[in-house]
Amino acid sequence: MTRYENLPTISGSASSQQLFTDAQTWSAYGAQWNSGEQKNLLCCDVHNETHDVKTFSFRCGDFSALSFEPGQFITVSPVISGQTLSRCYTLSSSPTRPFSFSITVKRVPGGIVSNWLHDNLRAGDSLKASGPAGSFTPVGHPAQKLLYLSAGSGVTPLMSMTRAGFDLAARLDIVFVHSTRTPADIVFHDELTRMQALMPGLRVLNVCEGRGAEADWAGPVGRLDLQLLSESVPDFREREVFTCGPQGYMDAIKAVLAKGAFDFQHYHQESFDIATLNEEPLIEQPPTAEQMETLFSITLSRSGKTFSMPADQTVLWAAKKAGAIVPSSCSQGVCGTCKTALLQGTVEMNHNGGIRQREIDKGLRLLCCSRPTSDLVLDL
Structure with a gap:
């Protein structure tokens, strides 16, 4: 029972063994982990699939159930050499087993996060991750x-x-x-x-x-x-x-x-x-003098920070350059990690499936693939 020895006990449960026989556990710990939320995960098992592919199995630290559609991914954020790095990995497990889920990772030459997972992550270790996203799923496309x-x-x-x-x-x-x-x-x-x-x-x-x-x-x-x-x-x-x-x-x-x-x-x-996504995010070049001629003002409503940026740069790049803390991962409009409410203004957004139309209708935008077309106020 080593891999589960740190599980909490409930209603007088004396040991981790009772966690799986105490009916109250499942009702008390049955909350769902939904898209956009960040959770602390516990690694339960590491399994070698091939010589360069491993499956890492997890559960939520609070024993939440992961609600996702088959084909979706999560964004893991390990701390490597003192820096938090985020990468997207598809869930290889079935959503029918929501309390324990897995990602299957191939070692990539030069891949910072994939290689770190292979070399360092062990059963019992913890890891932060953001909730499921992605539109590559058979849900909504019924077929026999x-x-x-x-x-x-x-x-x-x-x-x-x-x-x-x-x-x-x-x-x-x-x-x-x-x-x-x-x-x-x-x-x-x-x-x-x-x-x-x-x-x-x-x-x-x-x-x-x-x-x-x-x-x-x-x-x-x-x-x-x-x-x-x-x-x-x-x-x-x-x-x-x-x-x-x-x-x-x-x-x-x-x-x-x-x-x-x-x-x-x-x-x-x-x-x-997949190989491109799990490498370092794309790095934008500083704006040219010509681009700097047209500047927009960006205001972060929560922090009160204000900065200027040109129209040809993404809001994410400019915000991070200005010192703002913005959760992000793929930088390609896929993972949805940088999804943020646009309170005022307009942007041109060209995403790759990381945001749904109903979210856009509610005013959310992916900052990694959004460029300003006016002054902006963001919910940051």
Whole structure:
């Protein structure tokens, strides 16, 4: 019971073992962790998936339930060398198991946060994270026949979707095609194999670029092309397609589907490049003298801070440069961490799915992808 030894006790519970048998625990600790909230997480387990991929399982410090849709992500914020760094990671677990959830992280060359997680995070450690976000989810796109296409770390949101379908005993027809380098790099291989044996509507196909050390690999070798797709999934045109992976992979998949006369009204892909997103946020260059000719005044209503900025810079960059503390992560309009109420003024915002229309209608904006078109007052 070591990994749970720090759990609180309730109503006279004498030990952590009783936490799981005390009915009052679940009612007292059943609050939800919703989008936009920051929580303190406890790492419960670290599991090696492959030689460079690990799954980190967590629970909320207050035992809240995580409310999310399969395919969404959380933003973790570890303190590394005295500095808080935030990165987005897709939840690989199923929302049907809300009290314990996981992210699956690939070690990235030069990736500060991914490498720190691999090298330092252990069961029993704590970590701050912001609540779930993202629009890459099958919720709102009901379909009986599904085709999941993934490569590399892009397997994680599709694994969450598959686990959810499995847990709910959903009567779905799912074909899950995952592309990877070698058989040794297949993430969730054993679990997907077991799920396939137990879930009548699930079929899994792994496509490897090479055999690596497994000379007896019997699966497809090479890259997914129209011929292989047509042979393996002859009814792919009848399916709702969800794809996630490096940008080059997703571009190639779109080309294959277009060649196969697929109707893209039934196509959905993650809107960011995972490898790029989990590196350092993009750094804007200081404004030029020409840009400085048109300045807007920005007022932060809570702190009273006021500063000026040019129209060609993002509000987030200018606010941080002025010393304002603004939660942020991806800097690409994806994660939603910098979502802030715009009290006065107007901005031009070009986001990548990190904010929903109903939030925009309420006056919220993503500062990382918003540029001023007038003087502004922000709820900061």
